Amino acid sequence: MLETITKALRDYKDDQELAVTEQTTFEELELDSLDVVELAMKLEEELSVTIEMSDDIKSVGDLLRVLQAA
Amino acid sequence: MTLKITGTGKGIPQKSVSNDELSKFLDTSDEWITTRTGIKSRHICTHETLTDLCAEAAMQAIGKAGISTCEVDLIICSTIAGDFRTPSLACCVAERIGASCPAFDINAACTGFIYSLEVASSLLASGKYGSILIICAEKMSAHLDWTQRDTCVLFGDGASACVVANGNALRYLNIRATPDVSMLYAANGVGNSPYDTTGARKGYVKMRGQDVFRFAVNAAETEISGAMAALGITAEQIDTIILHQANKRIIEATIAKLGQPKERFPMNIDRYGNISSVSIPLMLHDMLECGMIKRGETLFMAAFGAGLTAGSCVMVWE
Numbered sequence: 307m308l309e310t311i312t313k314a315l316r317d318y319k320d321d322q323e324l325a326v327t328e329q330t331t332f333e334e335l336e337l338d339s340l341d342v343v344e345l346a347m348k349l350e351e352e353l354s355v356t357i358e359m360s361d362d363i364k365s366v367g368d369l370l371r372v373l374q375a376a
Numbered sequence: 377m378t379l380k381i382t383g384t385g386k387g388i389p390q391k392s393v394s395n396d397e398l399s400k401f402l403d404t405s406d407e408w409i410t411t412r413t414g415i416k417s418r419h420i421c422t423h424e425t426l427t428d429l430c431a432e433a434a435m436q437a438i439g440k441a442g443i444s445t446c447e448v449d450l451i452i453c454s455t456i457a458g459d460f461r462t463p464s465l466a467c468c469v470a471e472r473i474g475a476s477c478p479a480f481d482i483n484a485a486c487t488g489f490i491y492s493l494e495v496a497s498s499l500l501a502s503g504k505y506g507s508i509l510i511i512c513a514e515k516m517s518a519h520l521d522w523t524q525r526d527t528c529v530l531f532g533d534g535a536s537a538c539v540v541a542n543g544n545a546l547r548y549l550n551i552r553a554t555p556d557v558s559m560l561y562a563a564n565g566v567g568n569s570p571y572d573t574t575g576a577r578k579g580y581v582k583m584r585g586q587d588v589f590r591f592a593v594n595a596a597e598t599e600i601s602g603a604m605a606a607l608g609i610t611a612e613q614i615d616t617i618i619l620h621q622a623n624k625r626i627i628e629a630t631i632a633k634l635g636q637p638k639e640r641f642p643m644n645i646d647r648y649g650n651i652s653s654v655s656i657p658l659m660l661h662d663m664l665e666c667g668m669i670k671r672g673e674t675l676f677m678a679a680f681g682a683g684l685t686a687g688s689c690v691m692v693w694e
Binding site for chain 2: 359
């Protein structure tokens with residue numbers, strides 16, 4: 307699942323070398339709240355799941371846990 | 377469906393408020409607002425009432441339609457709150473412009489223009505009315521908490537109007553609602569009733585921004601797909617796609633999803649902000665004034681807003 311998020315992030319940022327770990331925050335990637343929801347929408351489409359958005363999703367790891375629970 | 381637009385108009389407050397001006401009393405900046413919304417400035421009422429703005433828009437639309445005020449058979453106002461709780465804003469406008477026809481308000485939030493078209497087209501088809509004046513008007517500045525940078529920077533005030541009559545321009549019309557109050561709302565005041573136990577919320581606009589974004593992008597895409605399927609046309613056959621001007625990022629995300637050229641999606645949110653149901657007819661008016669819409673061109677218009685409401689229409693311009 308981390309690989310899926312990493313690929314989505316690299317596509318979204320148009321940077322295939324982008325370094326991504328669970329600890330990476332969206333702020334570090336210069337993504338704001340609307341970028342995060344747009345990323346989530348792409349993942350929803352790809353994985354056929356519904357992601358519950360919340361202000362607590364601040365890092366790749368946070369998004370990973372929400373996806374695993376979906 | 378028997379409807380065409382015969383005249384348009386607008387009434388915009390004089391004062392334009394820039395992002396820099398807002399940053400004098402809010403923890404924000406032009407860069408922060410522009411990046412997240414596409415908004416550079418918005419018009420805000422100072423001395424103007426909604427009735428003032430509506431009357432200006434209405435008289436322009438009536439003039440463009442080539443009729444007189446006494447030939448208006450019905451006035452429909454789309455607003456979330458007029459100048460008074462009662463009478464309706466439509467009646468206030470009727471008095472101001474000297475009309476004596478029936479007049480009433482509807483509230484479908486940002487989708488109000490599309491809902492108004494649904495009502496008007498049905499009433500035109502009934503044969504009872506010949507010319508209907510639709511006015512969309514909002515004083516959003518009255519419903520905002522001006523200490524909250526997440527919401528108060530997004531909205532503006534204004535009015536836009538159009539006269540509709542029998543015609544063949546309208547080819548498709550769809551309205552819908554998916555009820556979800558908590559995503560986007562502005563509560564009414566509760567007065568001072570000693571019996572009230574609801575603990576009602578203050579009357580400011582509240583929203584879950586990320587959820588609204590997702591709803592809006594999905595709604596726009598669904599509406600466009602629905603219209604194309606119903607009419608058996610492709611996106612390439614639509615000349616102009618006017619989306620509700622809520623946030624530039626919503627429009628850009630929709631463009632990306634549809635894979636269509638951005639030139640087909642006009643935007644005016646940079647100078648008006650989000651004026652709820654006013655935004656689509658305002659765009660229509662400004663484009664007509666600039667000669668950007670020509671007879672025979674196909675227009676798609678879609679809106680989405682509190683309720684949650686959504687809707688769209690397709691017109692082949694006459």
